[in-house]
Amino acid sequence: MSHTTKENFIKAKLFTRFDELYAPVLPRIKATVMQQQQIITDTFYAELSKDEAAAKIVAGRVDQLKATHKAWMEELFNGDYGDDYFDRRYKIGEIHVKAKIEPYYVEVVTSYLRRAFADALIEEGAEAIQASLAILDLDAMIIIGAYHEDRMRRMSEVTGMNQKLLETLMSFG
């Protein structure tokens, strides 16, 4: 389990006043976004399948992945963004790492979802769009954090240096 990513998640929520400004908004807009969920998910996987490398990753299990994506989207708007939320989202990051999905895909997929959510929520106003983007950013941060921690863990394994030492060395760069 990640301490650094969790600390960053907590700090990011405080910095953006997420719990105060955005968390209460998200359950209110859940129904609107979920009305578009099927289209968003289908388009997302259709786009992903156009990419040769991504197509190989999703081949043969698109339906299963679509169901997982729906569950992921639902939880995004549940309104509870505490420790359990973080743990489940970090686990998703670890699954991405284990599946050797390039972190680049997390970035482009998040970019796609940002646009899709903005489109779905355009009638709901700026507050709704901002809240959806804020939670997407936090989720992307958690998943990218899992990649970062995996790289640090592997670097530590290869060099024999503990992670604190690696961080100290990088501070001299």
Add this chain to the structure above:
Amino acid sequence: MATKQERINTVLNDLKMATSDIQGVGVISPDGMMIADQLGGNQGDATAAMGAALGSLAKRVTTTLKVGDFQEVNIRGTNAGILLFDIEGRAALILTVAKAANLGLVLLEARQAQAQLAQII
């Protein structure tokens, strides 16, 4: 009774006094923190981190190449040398030595200090 820090400093003082070939001495933690610094100059933090990195890599190499437990590293620069001695995985002793140092004497003294430090740390 002397504190642990004082006992470490005593060992380092004695080592530094043993031969003028030893220019500086220090004890560093595996995390790259300076435990005791008599190296001189103002590069203590960086030296501690890089010394610990050197020790970690050396340990990794000795394990990978199956040459037994890591004991020491000897680096020769054009102007001076650097020696690093493992202290049972809990710390490392680092020395800077003169270019034309009498390495026989330096190694003898340093290994003695290494054993003494292992009793303290």
